[in-house]
Amino acid sequence: MRIVVLAGGIGGARFLRGLKKAAPDADITVIGNTGDDIHLFGLKVCPDLDTVMYTLGGGINEEQGWGRTDETFKVKEELAAYGVGPEWFGLGDRDFATHIVRTQMLGAGYPLSAVTEALCERWQPGVRLIPMSDDRIETHVAVTLDGEQKAVHFQEYWVRLRASVDAHAVVPVGAEQAKPAPGVLEAIAEADIVLFPPSNPVVSVGTILAVPGIREAIADAGVPVVGLSPIVGDSPVRGMADKVLAAVGVETTAAAVAEHYGSGLLDGWLVDTVDAGVVEQVESAGIRCRAVPLMMSDLDATAQMAREALALASEVRA
């Protein structure tokens, strides 16, 4: 069974761990979001790719969900002593090594997809991880700060501002000119199932879908496309998805997110049991819907969610 998963960071990575347990023999290709990549200290940082890689490779800081386990912060301390920031982005010493290797390889001319493959040789994530594009795409968020309209990098909005101000717009700068990375369209064309994990529908899955060709390839693949709601009981399970959903005019409900993806793309949708009341609404929009527990509280619960998604895919196919 060939499964393609569109993944953002923490939610996508944790779901993938469950999926690997639920379908140990599946051939899983992960198309990773690179819209939240950022250049810091002259280094290329790919938070979502790294979160997937570290989580599946056993190097993740389990409590915080991102960054490396057993981490220290000497480099960051020293950069601050030089007066070099930003200080709001928490890069640890072990994590720095990943960005140093990546930046060196990019500088030597390797595309990000080749670099990601090389990094994964160490981590052995048990999936094929491909960045959505080798082209530079940066998600910017339009906000009003101190009475002034400005666009900030997604990381600045998310990490520094903690999404504390309204997002007027979310723009994946560069997406229109970007091409899917080698292997992305091929993986989709050969997939038996496409899954959207409970990742952020705007700045994670949405950014991947903004790369010209990817949305169309998924819609045209002729295989079940099943998603899991990141919204449970009208609020995000984690993160601040409500802020960016509002920016694209979508309510923070499990049903609204399904309708945002739309029946042209999505065949099946899992909502949490607390949202069982919306099943009928989603189905009336042409999307098969089931209510099942959607809290990734541990690996078993997450694997069960993956099984439910695969079951819904089978149901859709039948």
Add this chain to the structure above:
Amino acid sequence: MRIVVLAGGIGGARFLRGLKKAAPDADITVIGNTGDDIHLFGLKVCPDLDTVMYTLGGGINEEQGWGRTDETFKVKEELAAYGVGPEWFGLGDRDFATHIVRTQMLGAGYPLSAVTEALCERWQPGVRLIPMSDDRIETHVAVTLDGEQKAVHFQEYWVRLRASVDAHAVVPVGAEQAKPAPGVLEAIAEADIVLFPPSNPVVSVGTILAVPGIREAIADAGVPVVGLSPIVGDSPVRGMADKVLAAVGVETTAAAVAEHYGSGLLDGWLVDTVDAGVVEQVESAGIRCRAVPLMMSDLDATAQMAREALALASEVRA
């Protein structure tokens, strides 16, 4: 009193600490060797500049004489886990931050001299530290390895091979096309004294003198030029200077090094008391010479060496 010092790494840095104590009110400009600079992991590493900066700024690892105090090696461990080397060059986490800041600034378009000035704003070394050139110069060493003639980077020769094979030639690649960094010739022209610390006469002081214009500026400055022998009792005080001296056809003796610099450049030369026997030979070559203790065993001993050098300069001037 304006003093210009041509400095390599450990020897130069320790001498400078003594000089600052001996002449606390002097205006000291250090022209730093950049021939042993190396690109590692995509980062620009300037070992000699950093050794001077860390030593005078209180950040040096005192025992080893290079690198930072209270150092950890997480980044290096991780790079090795990615299979990315070289592993023979010991960059610590704190040290990495310096190279990250430097590389970022160089990438942003600042010349090395401006970057060095910016780094020194943190370290406050109490001297003006200028790289010999903003142009790339790399000292390569011709060796025979496994029966094959090849040229290796100086750091590979020095650190990886520990100078265990003969050096056939030492070439400061790029020096011929290089220009002195802004401020170098001006500092020499305005100097009251020029000092050569007990640094390596070939790969430290020699490389600085290989930048077109620097040797001539020193020779033409019309001020006392005084050096301290790095050779004591026919062997280097530290390091493996004998290997690179042999490559340029110079004996490993205090007298031979003085004659290598030559009376056209050098006015005064300090040898260690154990080499008192060569004073006459050096003086017959037209270079004023004194035998004084030259072991930098502690700060007081080093300051006394600096006082002797300044005294010899006064004597030369008179």
